[in-house]
């Protein structure tokens with residue numbers, strides 16, 4: 001299995017790899033930007049930015065000091081272990097401590113294509129409404145952490161972040177859940193603690 005080969009390679013290179021999944025606009029790039037900003041003093045960080053066609057996210061992340069490789073899937077709705085395998089060599093992983101992989105924005109396809117990362121974060125935002133997670137339980141099955149984003153907009157959206165949390169824990173009781181607002185820098189420290197990144 002290619003994902004197992006990727007996992008072994010990451011181990012061999014001594015690099016920690018964290019995949020970030022979520023809908024379009026949920027805040028995946030914003031979360032990686034915030035994490036890179038805090039961690040770039042301490043770690044050499046690489047990012048694989050999955051996108052269907054553009055390089056917008058890759059440019060945002062480069063500005064924060066990460067070494068970025070853009071992976072355009074050319075229409076596919078997910079990354080796969082083979083695309084990641086090719087990107088590993090481009091990033092020169094022996095020099096890196098940490099790699100974030102931003103998957104293509106949706107909650108369906110990435111669930112079926114494990115990449116070989118050691119940890120998975122799912123980002124959901126309150127602007128997606130109260131039922132995104134209930135409707136897409138598959139995305140949480142192998143996830144380690146759920147970041148419930150844009151709580152600054154919860155009242156305007158009439159969405160209770162705690163009800164999203166309860167639904168998520170029903171699907172995956174082992175999940176760590178952090179509620180925050182990346183716009184306001186809320187929740188980033190909790191994510192770092194939950195993933196033992198501090």
Ligand SMILES: Nc1nc2c(ncn2[C@@H]2O[C@H](COP(=O)(O)OP(=O)(O)O)[C@@H](O)[C@H]2O)c(=O)[nH]1
Nearest residue numbers: 023024025026027028029030149150181182183
């Ligand atoms: N109001 C608000 N907007 C946010 C927050 N986090 C991200 N955004 C905005 O949401 C949009 C999509 O964010 P982005 O990180 O690009 O999402 P991605 O498509 O999942 O990578 C951007 O315009 C961000 O500025 C937040 O906590 N609150």
Ligand SMILES: [Mg+2]
Nearest residue numbers: 028029057102
């Ligand atoms: Mg993005």
